[in-house]
Amino acid sequence: MTEFTVNGQPVRYSGEGRTHLADFLREEMGLTATHIGCEQGVCGACTLVKDGKPVRSCITYAAACEGAKIRTLEDYRDDALMARIRAAFKEHHGLQCGFCTPGMLATAYDIATRLPEADEARIREELAGNLCRCTGYMGIVAAIKAVLAEGPHVAPEPPARDAVIASARFGAAEAPEVVAEAAAAPVVAERPAPLTDGHRLERVARIDLPAESVWAVLSDIRQVAACMPGASVESVEGERVTGAMAAKIGPITARFGGTAFVTYEPAEMRGAVAGQGGDGSSRSTARGEVHFALAPSGDAGCDLTCEILYKLSGPLAQVGRPAIVAGVVDRLLADFTANVEAAARGEAPTASAPPGFARLILAALRNMVGRST
Ligand code: FES
């Protein structure tokens, strides 16, 4: 058993001795920012930071990392210096296909913090172990020069990890095989603060039933979950609900587990759900609020108005573009209202996880994988 930390979280490795660190990170932990090119220590694509120094993760065995502190590019998402380096790469056209970029960024960060006086010759010497198949060296060197010109840089302390993600994937007592599985986020005791940023969607769905009979379904959170494809409720304590939204896509299961707070105003036939959760597989988190209201409309029908606010963080945020999320919401809302209608009539829900939902998520995941391989 080998114990070390990855991005601040304890990990136990008990697999084969020949597995290299890059494979372990990518295959077992889903940390695909680390790229693999030559697997011989030549190209530098797999460069990451081990105990404060850049190393080749393709020639570093996971089993040989006892006590090591590993940092992958995923750990730099809130790092101001890395943000500056990334911006400089963009400004100076330091990336084309992007395959070498993770290793280049790790090396550039090391140069910026260790060699503040480096001139172009020294930068090129330090970069000699990182190959760019697109031969974008001029832009890469120019980007690093620009960052160095802004003055000495000190590597800040690594940021505290997101507790929701951490406990979902990297529990100290879990073996890597378990770590790789998606897991529900822990129960959140406090109601989240209102969302002040993020994206907003507003939708109105027509339901051909009296508002009162639809309200009878909407005012029961377990019935609401039964009508929502992929949703499940694990516990209800007063206003606090724990549960999950899941989508099975071939061998991949994306499962956002979390906690929501549900409030109802029966006299107005309106309510609100505010929640947050995490998906262990993609290491992404989501916060959201749904404000909904029923209003009689037309002959014996009603309108269900939903205002949705949401904010994604982590890898899925990169592919969860508003248009994709809007498509998912539209598909879900269509099936949800069909199920609510059925439930209000006393029938079993008929619409389950729709193919469109899976296709949209799968397209997003494919996009993400395509950008990280
Ligand atoms: S993949 Fe590690 S150096 Fe090429």
Ligand code: FES
């Ligand atoms: S940008 Fe394509 S390999 Fe470097």
